[in-house]
Amino acid sequence: ELKVEQNPLFLSMQEGKNYTIYCNYSTTSDRLYWYRQDPGKSLESLFVLLSNGAVKQEGRLMASLDTKARLSTLHITAAVHDLSATYFCAVEGTRGFKTIFGAGTRLFVKA
Amino acid sequence: DGGITQSPKYLFRKEGQNVTLSCEQNLNHDAMYWYRQDPGQGLRLIYYSQIVNDFQKGDIAEGYSVSREKKESFPLTVTSAQKNPTAFYLCASSTTGGHQPQHFGDGTRLSIL
Numbered sequence: 001e002l003k004v005e006q007n008p009l010f011l012s013m014q015e016g017k018n019y020t021i022y023c024n025y026s027t028t029s030d031r032l033y034w035y036r037q038d039p040g041k042s043l044e045s046l047f048v049l050l051s052n053g054a055v056k057q058e059g060r061l062m063a064s065l066d067t068k069a070r071l072s073t074l075h076i077t078a079a080v081h082d083l084s085a086t087y088f089c090a091v092e093g094t095r096g097f098k099t100i101f102g103a104g105t106r107l108f109v110k111a
Numbered sequence: 112d113g114g115i116t117q118s119p120k121y122l123f124r125k126e127g128q129n130v131t132l133s134c135e136q137n138l139n140h141d142a143m144y145w146y147r148q149d150p151g152q153g154l155r156l157i158y159y160s161q162i163v164n165d166f167q168k169g170d171i172a173e174g175y176s177v178s179r180e181k182k183e184s185f186p187l188t189v190t191s192a193q194k195n196p197t198a199f200y201l202c203a204s205s206t207t208g209g210h211q212p213q214h215f216g217d218g219t220r221l222s223i224l
Contacts, residue, residue, distance in 0.1 A: 041218075042217045043154075043201070043215045050210050088153060090154075090213075092210065098156065098167075103152060
């Protein structure tokens with residue numbers, strides 16, 4: 001059974017600092033997604049990672065995928081307050097369609 | 112603009128009552144999904160559908176039912192058998208090939224009266 005674990009679950013950081021969120025999953029998959037959710041809102045797609053070694057960057061966020069280690073990271077560079085949100089990783093099972101979400105990392109960036 | 116529309120935004124359920132949450136998409140996506148989100152928690156899959164007239168149970172299907180009579184529509188009924196229905200419900204859709212992310216609606220917040 002596919003399980004997805006994120007850590008940390010809560011992260012409070014100062015503006016300008018760097019940090020990494022980790023996403024581990026339990027079974028083989030080469031399809032991993034990162035989403036952002038603002039409080040009370042829906043989810044917005046950030047990154048799609050489809051192969052081992054994939055790296056995607058958008059602004060201050062960079063995501064990577066290591067399928068051998070079953071690990072994805074979301075790295076935050078020089079955080080700003082606008083990045084405060086909950087970030088979810090989601091892994092698609094090998095049979096497709098059924099996607100399992102991590103519990104989410106609630107990020108708070110202090111000015 | 113293409114997207115997913117969920118309605119209503121807020122819904123209240125009385126004891127013993129069934130309620131139906133609407134989800135409509137105009138993205139021409141084959142696959143549609145329903146998730147439940149509890150406060151401070153991740154998303155849990157209730158039901159999903161890959162094609163019209165076919166759907167599968169997710170991890171927490173008990174107390175819920177769905178139908179998929181049209182490609183654009185995937186309504187979720189929360190039955191009286193669901194004893195703890197208070198949650199944020201999110202509908203999503205995606206293509207069935209090409210490994211694209213899911214597109215989400217704005218959600219329905221359901222509470223018990």
